[in-house]
Amino acid sequence: MFSTHGEALLRHRKRLLELENVAGVGVGYKETSGRKTGQPALVVLVKEKKPKSQLAQAQMVPERLDDVQTDVIEIGQIRLLGVQTE
Numbered sequence: 001m002f003s004t005h006g007e008a009l010l011r012h013r014k015r016l017l018e019l020e021n022v023a024g025v026g027v028g029y030k031e032t033s034g035r036k037t038g039q040p041a042l043v044v045l046v047k048e049k050k051p052k053s054q055l056a057q058a059q060m061v062p063e064r065l066d067d068v069q070t071d072v073i074e075i076g077q078i079r080l081l082g083v084q085t086e
Helices: 002-017
Strands: 022-032 035-046 068-074
Touching: 002 022, 002 035, 002 068, 022 068
Parallel strands: 035 068
Antiparallel strands: 022 035
């Protein structure tokens, strides 16, 4: 089943990453109320999850891509942490 999801990821990765709020994409399991459902999904990581009413149609992640369910997960702003070199 994950091979279909991986193929969908390869086909749609570039377009999804071009959406302004998207920080990453991958294959994983759908989450509902913070719990994994065991159902494979194309996972789309966003900085801030917004109601559909606040998004332009072109900025929305489709519920399905190539008959593969998507799951949008809010991860917040990504920050580079300081690295100690010594």
